[in-house]
Amino acid sequence: xxxxxxxxxxxxxxxxxxxxxxxxxxxxxxxxxxxxxxxxxxxxxxxxxxxxxxxxxxxxxxxxxxxxxxxxxxxxxxxxxxxxxxxxxxxxxxxxxxxxxxxxxxxxxxxxxxxxxxxxxxxxxxxxxxxxxxxxxxxxxxxxxxxxxxxxxxxxxxxxxxxxxxxxxxxxxxxxxxxxxxxxxxxxxxxxxxxxxxxxxxxxxxxxxxxxxxxxxxxxxxxxxxxxxxxxxxxxxxxxxxxxxxxxxxxxxxxxxxxxxxxxxxxxxxxxxxxxxxxxxxxxxxxxxxxxxxxxxxxxxxxxxxxxxxxxxxxxxxxxxxxxxxxxxxx
Ligand code: NAX
Numbered sequence: 178x179x180x181x182x183x184x185x186x187x188x189x190x191x192x193x194x195x196x197x198x199x200x201x202x203x204x205x206x207x208x209x210x211x212x213x214x215x216x217x218x219x220x221x222x223x224x225x226x227x228x229x230x231x232x233x234x235x236x237x238x239x240x241x242x243x244x245x246x247x248x249x250x251x252x253x254x255x256x257x258x259x260x261x262x263x264x265x266x267x268x269x270x271x272x273x274x275x276x277x278x279x280x281x282x283x284x285x286x287x288x289x290x291x292x293x294x295x296x297x298x299x300x301x302x303x304x305x306x307x308x309x310x311x312x313x314x315x316x317x318x319x320x321x322x323x324x325x326x327x328x329x330x331x332x333x334x335x336x337x338x339x340x341x342x343x344x345x346x347x348x349x350x351x352x353x354x355x356x357x358x359x360x361x362x363x364x365x366x367x368x369x370x371x372x373x374x375x376x377x378x379x380x381x382x383x384x385x386x387x388x389x390x391x392x393x394x395x396x397x398x399x400x401x402x403x404x405x406x407x408x409x410x411x412x413x414x415x416x417x418x419x420x421x422x423x424x425x426x427x428x429x430x431x432x433x434x435x436x437x438x439x440x441x442x443x444x445x446x447x448x449x450x451x452x453x454x455x456x457x458x459x460x461x462x463x464x465x466x467x468x469x470x471x472x473x474x475x476x477x478x479x480x481x482x483x484x485x486x487x488x489x490x491x492x493x494x495x496x497x498x499x500x501x502x503x504x505x506x507x508x
Pocket of ligand 1 (some may be wrong): 194218
């Protein structure tokens, strides 16, 4: 049996946490031969519900679940973490502006970045899910002194999966036949689901779906607005599909990317595709060994795509400017 790996999860008693923990413990994230130790982090008011979640995890008697620690102390929560999944954040309240939300959450991710730097394992990788996830990841990264920037990610995989599903439905094929789908930019309503480079059964999407107006219009807005549509239908935001996006993201970063394909995740920009350096922006990435990753750098960007990428990158710059006091860089 392998040694257990340690996964710290914030917001563990929330909706996404409830859909996520059981899948990690069952082996869906790291494989069916990899034991896991869970460190579950909540704020004080969430600790009672978290105790109930821990009871349910116990009651599953998962063979791979090595240990569970439930805590509201960040230093305890991130001790020895190989992966930190930052799911918890404060939702936007009535009358709260985006700028207020950025500030409130910014403080949370400042503390979490510092606690990760002080307590996690040397190979720590951090995936931020809690919104606004790109900018929260930017703040955590800038406050995690000594942790390499390429170990910070923000989740856009749910958006990628949503886009694949929409394209498959339009083309009348199975979603597994859609590949090379990249989400660019921010996990927000400005994101750009890139259908130009996407493929269906190995063919360019634009050869398979002839309805260009749908691709340029309804397709993009449906992917951008999918979260809102789910809230309207379900009366609550995406949880199981978001948890599935977390599982898919971590699996994609820890296993080699299939030949010729790529995956979407927001990473620290090194200036690729003219995206401003050090923003956490979604782009196409590949990993050959399941450890290091690189941006797929040779895609030709047409003027339509460029105009969409410019919009979402501009929003990321604005978000960064709104939290510049928390990240100690000029913006
Ligand atoms: P819930 O409100 O159900 O759960 C959040 C949990 O986080 C609560 O239990 C709360 O007590 C806890 N929490 C709050 N502040 C915390 C802190 N400082 N430390 C530890 N725990 C803390 O929300 P849920 O539906 O689970 O969503 C969680 C986050 O995911 C939200 O910010 C949401 O907007 C975001 N999402 C991100 C997505 C993405 O693709 N990146 C998609 C789904 C989701 O909208």
